[in-house]
Amino acid sequence: MQLVILEEFSMTDISVIGLGSMGTALARAQMKAGRSVTVWNRTPEKATALGSEGATVAATVSEAISASPVTITCVKSHPQTIELLSNAANSLPNKTIIELSTGGAEDAEDLAQLVENAGASWMVGIINAYPHMIGDKDTVLSVVGTEEQWKIHGPIIRNLGGSSVHVGGQAGMLAALFAGLFTVRQGFMWGMIYGALAAKKAGIPMQTFSDLVPISMGMMKPYYDYFAATAPQATYDNPPASMSTYAAALEDVLASFEALGVRDELPRLFVEMAQLGMDQGLEDKALTAIIDVLAQKQ
Ligand SMILES: NC(=O)c1ccc[n+]([C@@H]2O[C@H](COP(=O)([O-])OP(=O)(O)OC[C@H]3O[C@@H](n4cnc5c(N)ncnc54)[C@H](OP(=O)(O)O)[C@@H]3O)[C@@H](O)[C@H]2O)c1
Structure with missing residues (x-):
């Protein structure tokens, strides 16, 4: 009897x-990709437009989750998703939740544990994009989950962002990825x-300083190219400029x-960090060899 009910809901x-604004764009992209979509929103009026475009409007979170094998959640942040899922736990068995709230x-x-x-x-x-970019081939969603989940649900995610990437298997990795990439920009x-x-x-x-910044920044591309060619393999040999030159x-x-x-503070930090590498005898290596020196330290 219960199986029949489940089938009716699927x-x-x-x-x-x-x-x-984001959840609506996500739902529309899935409809555009030819998938049938059920939607739910706390304020029901926001579901009206999608309903008239062909989406099924669920009355409750449980109903929405029960309606499909896969549910995308995109609310304020993880705590709000946790609250919604906690109150709809009976609908969760055998389903997949793709949480896209930041x-x-x-x-x-x-959330993953729950x-x-x-x-x-x-x-x-x-989601590394604004709502109007959802569905574009260059848009990137960085996602975590098992390899198997990525294999199964990659097509759904690539419908949202054509250049999406699978980062790894730990739910907490994304915050570290954000911190890492933000640190590059903040540097x-x-x-x-x-x-x-x-x-x-x-x-x-x-004005003179400002005008010269882009000229100095011309060195960024070779910096990055060398980083991209060496850091993934952790090989820091034959650099265009050695650690001792930088030090x-x-x-x-x-x-x-x-x-x-x-x-x-900033130049002092640079000197101290370069010295750590020099102390390890890395003077002929690239400056980026410091990554592994720091990774070994507490
Ligand atoms: N917009 C962007 O450019 C952008 C880009 C990347 C990532 N994101 C992420 O996408 C997520 C949604 O952003 P958004 O731009 O769509 O925000 P938004 O337009 O402000 O919408 C927020 C959504 O969260 C719902 N919500 C908030 N608290 C809730 C609660 N306690 N219970 C149930 N629903 C709740 C709202 O429901 P009500 O309608 O009932 O208020 C609404 O559906 C955020 O995590 C954001 O960081 C957004």
Whole structure:
């Protein structure tokens, strides 16, 4: 009897819970890809437009989850998804939840645990795009989950972002990925801030400094190319400039900051980090060999 009820509920290919600007775009992309879609939103009015476009509108979260083998959740953040799923645990067995709300590492792990305990499978993703970019071939969702889940549900995720990537199997990895990539951008931002500080204190016009930044940044492409060719294999040999060359240049930079009498935390950090590599006898390696030196330290 129960099986019959389940079959009756399994009416659509995919359900989407949360119809804010992002959830609505996710649901539309799935409909555009030819999937039948069930939707649910806390404020029911937001489901009206999708309903008129052909989506089935569920009255409850349980009903939405029961309606499809796979449910995408996209609400405020993981705690809100956890709350919604906790109250609909009876509908979870044998389902897959793809959580696309943005959130932190611990909450992602809690969510994965909750879903597993309820007899369901999970994937968690970060959407690196605005809603209007959902469905584009260049759009990237970074997702975690087992290889098997990625194999099965990759097509759904690639309908949302054609260049999506599978990062690994731990729910908490995405927060670290975000932190890592944000740190790369912030490295540039804080480099400009401290660079401008030295230039300003030395009386160099800010316009001149600003105009020269893009010329200096021309070196970024070779930096990145060498990083991409070596860091994945952790081979740091035959660099275009060795660690000892950088260490000496960084000492000079720090000396300039000291002579100017300005705050020098950033160049001082660079000197200290390069010294760690030099102390390990890595002077002929690339500066990026520091990654593994730091990874071994607490
Ligand atoms: N918009 C973007 O550009 C963008 C880009 C990347 C990632 N994201 C991520 O996508 C997620 C949704 O963003 P959005 O832009 O769609 O936000 P939004 O337009 O503000 O919509 C928020 C959604 O979450 C629902 N919600 C909030 N708290 C809830 C609760 N306690 N219980 C049930 N539902 C709740 C809202 O329901 P109601 O309608 O009832 O309020 C609404 O459906 C966020 O995690 C965001 O970080 C968004």
